[in-house]
Amino acid sequence: EDQVTQSPEALRLQEGESSSLNCSYTVSGLRGLFWYRQDPGKGPEFLFTLYSAGEEKEKERLKATLTKKESFLHITAPKPEDSATYLCAVRGLGGTSYGKLTFGQGTILTVHP
């Protein structure tokens, strides 16, 4: 069974204070690791997909990296508008569902001005 664990559960930063969120996973053959952002009262918003160890993707102040066991979401010089819950999910080769995502519990990021 695929498993995803995110840490920390909550992170408070000052504006401009860079940090990283962690996503550890176990999966029977990785077919993709996904990062989503979720604002209160809204559905998850797609950020990145990573497919193989060593891959990196960037979008504005966010950069996602992937190893064989974990992924990091690096936030550089965050702004208050980056405050949200960040969700990590994996899609594996096993099982009958070819599109099934297994999500972590999320990291709640708060950026203070």
Add this chain to the structure above:
Amino acid sequence: EAGVAQSPRYKIIEKRQSVAFWCNPISGHATLYWYQQILGQGPKLLIQFQNNGVVDDSQLPKDRFSAERLKGVDSTLKIQPAKLEDSAVYLCASSTNQETQYFGPGTRLLVL
């Protein structure tokens, strides 16, 4: 491009009542998913459709939950009868060929 539409946005019912949620996916997306998100947790897949066929419903509590996608476009998820532990956000997502999933705003259900 219009996103995934869901209705209603909020629903409050009493336990043992029934409730239904509706989802209209992004145009052209063959795959549709229903997820349950309990407060403080990540979404959990309930059922996945490919066109109008079920691909995975292994985590759907079939004694009380049902879902259909009759014409391969929009879908309904029903709970009958509802229990207190069904209080959650029900998210619909869609994708092309099981690639990136795009989520709707969700329906927030409170069972009293």
